[in-house]
Amino acid sequence: MAVLKSFWLAAALIWACSDTALPPLPELALAEFASPVQAQIRQRLDAAQLASSDPHAVGSLGEALYAFGQTGAAAACFRRCRALDPTAFRWAYLLGVSEADLGRSQAALDALSDAAAMRPDDLAAAVRLSDQLEQAGKSIEAARLLEAALPRFPDSPAVQYRLGRLLAARGEGRAVEHLEEAVAEEPGFREALYALAGAYRAQGREGEADRLLRRYETVASTPRRHYPDPLIDGMDAIRSFSAQATLERGRALQAQGDLEGARGSYSAALEIDPEYVEAHVNLVSVLGELGDHEQATSHYQRAVALDPSIPEAHYNFGVSLHFSGEFAAAADAFRKALAVNDRYADAHGNLASSLEELGRGAEAERHYRLAVENDPAHPMANFHLGRRLAERGRYREALAYLETAVSADTPGTAWHGYVLALVHRRLGQEGRAREAAQAALERAHALGQVEVADKIRTEFLR
DSSP: OHHHHHHHHHHHHHHHHHHHHSOOOOOOOGGGSOHHHHHHHHHHHHHHHHTTTOHHHHHHHHHHHHHTTOHHHHHHHHHHHHHHOTTOHHHHHHHHHHHHHTTOHHHHHHHHHHHHHHOTTOHHHHHHHHHHHHHTTOHHHHHHHHHHHTTTOTTOHHHHHHHHHHHHHTTOTTHHHHHHHHHHHOTTOHHHHHHHHHHHHHTTOHHHHHHHHHHHHHSOOOOSOSSOOHHHHHHHHHHHHHHHHHHHHHHHHHHTTOHHHHHHHHHHHHHHOTTOHHHHHHHHHHHHHHTOHHHHHHHHHHHHHHOTTOHHHHHHHHHHHHHTTOHHHHHHHHHHHHHHOTTOHHHHHHHHHHHHHTTOHHHHHHHHHHHHHHOTTOHHHHHHHHHHHHHTTOHHHHHHHHHHHHTSOSTTHHHHHHHHHHHHHHTTOHHHHHHHHHHHHHHHHHHTOHHHHHHHHHHHOO
């Protein structure tokens, strides 16, 4: 019994010593995280503390921390994972990436060297290791690594570009073929275009260099990577999923009319991912309705800086400008939305409304018609077309548009029904006028539109 007791005591002492020798878990201030993220981090932190010798529990915390921008704390987790399981590629690689992000060149080089040795056929590990070697001033070793990787990844623009750039720096003419291959594999690879232009110029091929530089100027910025990186993509997905769930909560609140709640959710999504374009775009809409034009403008500018090709960004900004009475600027914003998508019915309809405010009725009517062409059931465009026709005495022609407008259940339905009732009256159809008025009155009551209800009763139902 005494022997058994001594055995367990020794084992406990060994465990205590080994655990103490391990890199510690990071200390976290959960209040620093966006509120939607705190529960997620807390759950992973609790699991890591309960199973601090399980690399998967600790690594799961590290991956979430990296996803939400806590690179230093993530590196601490991956360091512990490496100590717990030194033969696992995952932890060596993620530690190397984290250390590189933190600017710890030698630590990154050590971890990535281990990762590349474990998986010589991993493209991401080879590319990142070559980058670290180059940054450490070991460009010859970096080029050798890439030349060894080239037979395994001949179609990789990332490998071809890096090798071509390193060879060009040494004045080697064969750099051109690698840079040409990188551009052939990825025609929009800006860095490769620029490097190839420089390599052409070094060979005296000025005309080709100039043509490439002109092409370089027309190409949009490319993504930060030009190679697959599944482990990093997996961590990015943690952030994306959390931001998307928060965005969806905002959408639900906005649909319910809770604009302040929606504003909070969209702002929280941007705490998680400041470059989440859709959250910026949706905030433009909500802030415009809330009358906060300054903040709406700020989010619009951020959205179009990230991606100018989203028509909803221009459209939502146009609505915000319209609410603030800036009709000319609103019209410009709606035109920008239509320049991206000329079949955008809402943009045609709202452009028409802004043009009417500016006294440009004929142009407005053309855009109302374009809205209906692209969306025959569009309630607002149908209503305004019917209204404009009725104003000119073309009552029978107006009926079809007004009936289409009334068939949709929108905040404007009661008013649309009131105008429809007026048109029936003008045509001498008193029975149909009262039916339309009664339906409009019921809709006004349902929406709490007291002034509209009073007008309908006064005009038709006394």
